[in-house]
Amino acid sequence: MNPEKVVFGFFIVLALTLNFGFFVGEIDNPEHHHAYELFAVVVVNLIATVLKFGDRSQMGAVLLATSLVAMLQLLAASLVWVYAVHISGQGLTPEITASIVSLSGGAMLANVVSVVLLVIETVMLRR
Amino acid sequence: MDNIVFLFLRRMRQPLLTLIGVYSIAVLGLTLIPGQDADGQTWYMSFFHAFYFVSFMSTTIGFGEIPYEFTDAQRLWVTVSLYASVVAWIYALGTILSLVQDKTFQRALAERRFARHILHMVEPFYLVCGYGETGQALVRALTDRGQHVVVIDKDERRTNLIQLQNLRDHVPALSADARKPLHLQEAGLPHRACAGLVAVTDDNETNLKVAITSKLLHPEIKVICRADSREVEANLASFGTDHIIDPFDTFSIHLATAFRRPCLYLLQRWLGGEEDSQLEDPVYPPQEGLWVVCGFGRFGKAMVARLASEGVEVVVIESKPEITGEPPRGWVQGRGTEAETLLEAGLERAVGIVAGTDDDTDNLSIVMTARDISPDIFVVLRQNQSENRAIVKAVQADMVMHPSAIIADRIRVLLGNPLLFRFVSLALQEEDAWACELVSRVTALVSQRVPDVQELVIDERHGSAVCDSDARGEKVSLAEVLRDPWHRDRQLPFIVLMMQRGDGYFLLPDEETLLQHGDRLLVCGAGGVFERLRWNLCHATALEYVRHGDTQAHGWLWRHLMRWRKRG
Numbered sequence: 196m197n198p199e200k201v202v203f204g205f206f207i208v209l210a211l212t213l214n215f216g217f218f219v220g221e222i223d224n225p226e227h228h229h230a231y232e233l234f235a236v237v238v239v240n241l242i243a244t245v246l247k248f249g250d251r252s253q254m255g256a257v258l259l260a261t262s263l264v265a266m267l268q269l270l271a272a273s274l275v276w277v278y279a280v281h282i283s284g285q286g287l288t289p290e291i292t293a294s295i296v297s298l299s300g301g302a303m304l305a306n307v308v309s310v311v312l313l314v315i316e317t318v319m320l321r322r
Numbered sequence: 323m324d325n326i327v328f329l330f331l332r333r334m335r336q337p338l339l340t341l342i343g344v345y346s347i348a349v350l351g352l353t354l355i356p357g358q359d360a361d362g363q364t365w366y367m368s369f370f371h372a373f374y375f376v377s378f379m380s381t382t383i384g385f386g387e388i389p390y391e392f393t394d395a396q397r398l399w400v401t402v403s404l405y406a407s408v409v410a411w412i413y414a415l416g417t418i419l420s421l422v423q424d425k426t427f428q429r430a431l432a433e434r435r436f437a438r439h440i441l442h443m444v445e446p447f448y449l450v451c452g453y454g455e456t457g458q459a460l461v462r463a464l465t466d467r468g469q470h471v472v473v474i475d476k477d478e479r480r481t482n483l484i485q486l487q488n489l490r491d492h493v494p495a496l497s498a499d500a501r502k503p504l505h506l507q508e509a510g511l512p513h514r515a516c517a518g519l520v521a522v523t524d525d526n527e528t529n530l531k532v533a534i535t536s537k538l539l540h541p542e543i544k545v546i547c548r549a550d551s552r553e554v555e556a557n558l559a560s561f562g563t564d565h566i567i568d569p570f571d572t573f574s575i576h577l578a579t580a581f582r583r584p585c586l587y588l589l590q591r592w593l594g595g596e597e598d599s600q601l602e603d604p605v606y607p608p609q610e611g612l613w614v615v616c617g618f619g620r621f622g623k624a625m626v627a628r629l630a631s632e633g634v635e636v637v638v639i640e641s642k643p644e645i646t647g648e649p650p651r652g653w654v655q656g657r658g659t660e661a662e663t664l665l666e667a668g669l670e671r672a673v674g675i676v677a678g679t680d681d682d683t684d685n686l687s688i689v690m691t692a693r694d695i696s697p698d699i700f701v702v703l704r705q706n707q708s709e710n711r712a713i714v715k716a717v718q719a720d721m722v723m724h725p726s727a728i729i730a731d732r733i734r735v736l737l738g739n740p741l742l743f744r745f746v747s748l749a750l751q752e753e754d755a756w757a758c759e760l761v762s763r764v765t766a767l768v769s770q771r772v773p774d775v776q777e778l779v780i781d782e783r784h785g786s787a788v789c790d791s792d793a794r795g796e797k798v799s800l801a802e803v804l805r806d807p808w809h810r811d812r813q814l815p816f817i818v819l820m821m822q823r824g825d826g827y828f829l830l831p832d833e834e835t836l837l838q839h840g841d842r843l844l845v846c847g848a849g850g851v852f853e854r855l856r857w858n859l860c861h862a863t864a865l866e867y868v869r870h871g872d873t874q875a876h877g878w879l880w881r882h883l884m885r886w887r888k889r890g
Binding site for chain 1: 334
């Protein structure tokens with residue numbers, strides 16, 4: 196039982212589940228997607244990315260890459276949200292909501308790849 | 323590359339996680355706690371504003387409570403998160419700073435930068451291992467001649483010194499242990515442009531290891547090594563080191579030359595001397611009589627052996643025979659710095675004294691005491707540190723033995739002027755009268771300064787006019803080339819010391835010698851006038867002028883015009 200591995204796995208899976216939670220629902224309905232959940236997704240993905248730092252293996256490099264992709268998409272989604280609500284003042288129209296949710300969908304795919312790689316690594320190292 | 327980046331990322335994990343945690347909790351709190359807008363309505367902060375506020379709060383900028391004044395609940399939360407977030411930032415910044423200043427990190431960066439710089443070198447360079455006294459003198463001599471050098475030394479202070487010295491060329495330096503082949507590889511040993519390796523550290527084992535590594539990793543290049551003892555010399559020679567220099571042996575050979583052929587010795591010193599230094603006076607060490615040698619270390623032993631082989635009577639003064647070994651019969655215990663010891667050794671009837679201990683102060687004291695007793699005695703002084711140059715010069719010893727300078731000079735000639743080396747070894751076989759005549763010829767050429775000695779090659783690049791003329795069938799003689807291209811009635815002030823043609827070497831070639839493609843000339847003369855000689859060799863018009871006296875037309879148009887004019 197390696198506590199480091201527990202924490203590592205915990206945050207990667209949590210990132211995926213929260214992301215899925217945010218993504219699910221009608222794509223253009225702002226009622227189905229809440230800011231708090233996006234906030235939670237961003238924070239947990241950040242933590243997961245930082246945890247993947249410093250691993251020199253090939254697996255570690257690809258994991259870090261997927262995390263960085265997810266972060267990119269999520270930051271883009273947050274920026275679009277901020278722009279819609281605060282800067283342009285038009286609020287969360289269905290189009291904007293659709294953009295935000297689709298970007299988070301992209302992040303979710305990256306997180307799926309991350310989890311799959313984690314599972315593969317675990318299976319290969321089964322003891 | 324990977325090492326550094328991963329080191330950095332790994333160390334930054336903790337601070338980054340702390341920062342993320344504190345930020346997210348602060349932002350979340352601010353969005354949840356109700357605030358009040360200007361009309362007293364409850365109002366909740368958005369994530370965007372909360373993030374904005376926490377950013378400028380934690381970096382201690384503090385613009386103010388935006389967009390409305392905070393309620394007390396909000397203020398309570400802000401107080402708590404303020405302390406937490408500022409500390410988190412300081413922690414993160416502190417970690418970054420300490421990481422960047424970390425010695426290992428910096429050294430890894432420096433090594434990488436160095437290795438990459440070396441990789442891009444195109445021109446030939448020499449790799450010098452060891453930047454002590456010898457290394458410093460050598461690097462200065464080489465860079466003054468425009469040769470590129472790369473330095474590697476274990477001591478960081480020494481490599482840092484390079485930046486302070488005013489060297490003519492940029493010398494990349496690596497502070498690493500040269501015994502590790504990895505460092506030699508980083509320094510460019512296997513590189514195509516590496517033309518030679520010089521091992522002049524102060525440790526025999528290191529020199530040995532470096533020489534072996536060089537012979538294995540890059541067998542074609544020249545390896546020059548410093549050795550301090552016979553065993554090390556034999557060891558180095560066994561695997562084919564190109565040149566091994568033992569300063570004490572070298573000096574004792576110089577002394578022998580000075581005994582038997584003082585003119586040749588003088589010539590050697592003049593031709594091998596540093597540019598722009600004063601011409602030295604001849605020395606005539608006396609062979610008949612008693613010599614006193616102070617100090618029986620490596621130098622002392624070499625001196626005693628040499629003097630004994632010349633048939634000179636020797637008395638040794640040594641203060642620590644248990645370390646150095648017992649000197650030959652009739653030795654005196656003591657340092658030699660006091661008059662009694664010297665008198666006991668027989669200084670009154672001695673004709674020469676060798677101050678050969680490894681302490682400069684002792685040596686100078688010996689010399690001055692000896693001069694007090696016997697003012698005309700011939701003095702050989704050993705100088706250990708180059709910083710004592712001024713006082714050594716002031717004492718005006720007849721011969722000064724400075725190990726680092728001897729090695730550096732010899733290597734400088736070996737690397738910069740290999741023909742000169744060959745000339746000196748060939749000249750050893752001539753009579754002293756021959757050397758004396760050459761000395762007087764050189765004196766006539768240059769007034770007070772050491773003559774400049776350069777190699778000239780007759781090939782396409784440096785002697786194109788001569789080669790072209792040769793190809794046309796008109797051979798050019800030495801005498802023609804030595805005429806002044808400004809006035810062909812005058813001779814340029816040069817002496818051609820030696821000519822190499824293929825495998826043959828000819829000392830002081832005759833003036834009527836015809837030059838061929840591929841010849842190498844060793845020429846000595848006053849420094850400033852070499853350009854004119856080079857001009858003769860490579861510029862067709864100049865060559866024409868010195869040979870025939872008038873210039874013929876070269877261009878196509880002019881030649882046609884001339885022909886037309888002659889006809890008409």
